[in-house]
Amino acid sequence: MKPAPNWRFEEAARQRGFTAIGGVDEAGRGPIAGPVVAACVILPFGAELPSVRDSKQLSPSQREAAALSIRACAEAVGIAAVSVERIDQMNILRAAQEAMREAARQCCPRLEFALVDGLPVPAFPVPHQALLKGDALSVSVASASILAKVRRDEMMRELDGIYPGYGFGDHKGYPTPAHLDQLAALGPCPAHRRSFAPVREVAHRNAPQLDLDESEVRDAGAEGELVARGYLEGLGLRILDARYRCREGELDLVGLDGSEVVFVEVKTKTRGVKVGGCESVHARKRQRLAAAAEAYLQEHNLLDSQCRFDVVEVILGTAQTPSVRYVRGAFLAGE
Incomplete structure (x- = not known):
């Protein structure tokens, strides 16, 4: 098992004079259906959260238990989702950045500084440091990753009830073989991202063929x-x-x-x-x-x-x- 995330980057931010330090991460860039969700969380420095790891290393039940522990001790939490329509309009990278900005805004004015997973985020509301694979390095970022993943999984289960037959509650919108089979059989639904190649190809195949105007x-x-x-x-x-x-x-x-x-x-x-x-x-x-x-x-x-x-x-x-x-x-x- 990989080493657990630690407080090294939070400590470095504290040495620079920041006290309210948040972790920010998103969930849902890879799926071909459903929203992208981001979370921001401010934790007491050094809080004991032994269950917090990179969310991808945890089972669904472990993530849900960890999310409860995180919320119980968090000083502030912000969670934001960007819809499929916005993803198709602006592309998934910008949609994820929009969700990250909004999640951080929900923690303002308390939030002073943020550790953000991935690359720098344009127009971010507070000073921030981008950490590649930050969810494996920082407790705050790993906690945000867990909160974002748990909330997105909840939303995908809700979509499963609205659009039955695709299995959203199981694969959470990722392009698994079962999902792709159902997509091919049923065609895209409003929860699918039309700008993503697997969905676009099925939609194009099912569309009437007309001469170009x-x-x-x-x-x-x-x-x-x-x-x-x-x-x-x-x-x-x-x-x-x-x-x-x-x-x-x-x-x-x-x-x-x-x-x-x-x-x-x-x-x-x-x-x-x-x-x-x-x-x-x-x-x-x-x-x-x-x-x-x-x-x-x-x-x-x-x-x-x-x-x-x-x-x-x-x-x-x-x-x-x-x-x-x-x-x-x-x-x-x-x-």
Whole structure:
């Protein structure tokens, strides 16, 4: 068994003068159905919570017992959920960040500082430190992870009663073989995330096949981005953001390849509507991409990171499988 989380990071924050230190984590980024839920918890420093570990190491009954212990001694608790509709509108990363911000706000004004699992969260309401795998390192983050997981499991059991037949109470929305079988047999329900590939593919397969009109041609770019995202994730790239917009421009996809931040431009063509590949990313476009990339790095405190610019060309046709061409390191910033 892995070592239990400890108070080392909370102690470091106390040495900096903070007293009300919260742990923040989310549950539900991986499922293809249901909300994403985040929790923030402020604990008395050094509280005895022997049952608190990374929530993924605990059984459901152990998590529920641990959640009761956490709530019994917590100085403040905030829990927030972001709906499937919002997830599909803004992408799962931003939805999870929105839930984290709201959970933290529920602990304000008491909350002074937060330890957050994962990467830094833009526009977070208090100073915070991001901890990769924080639920395995910090008691506060591990406690937040447990509270978020327990609440989300409750919500999935409620959805099981509303949409019977999918087994939400068992798999909690994760893409298990049983869930995928039921999804294929019954089609998506309102609790499913339409922006996630397994759901999107079933919905597309069940939809009537119509000729493309002008609005569908305009949507080809969005479809190409979804194809590119799935392709890159299959190669092991971790997607951090999609359709990032700022004053300087837009980035189709932002990923992480090891320690390198990757900015991806997606070019799509469909049924005679040609959109060029690398050659269409002209000098002015590259300048806009570089400016948007710099804005992203600054916003996420990643200015010291290595980065590169890739291009993915997607051809959407009548074939079931789109054609993809991936150009790694297609150009350099400032070219």
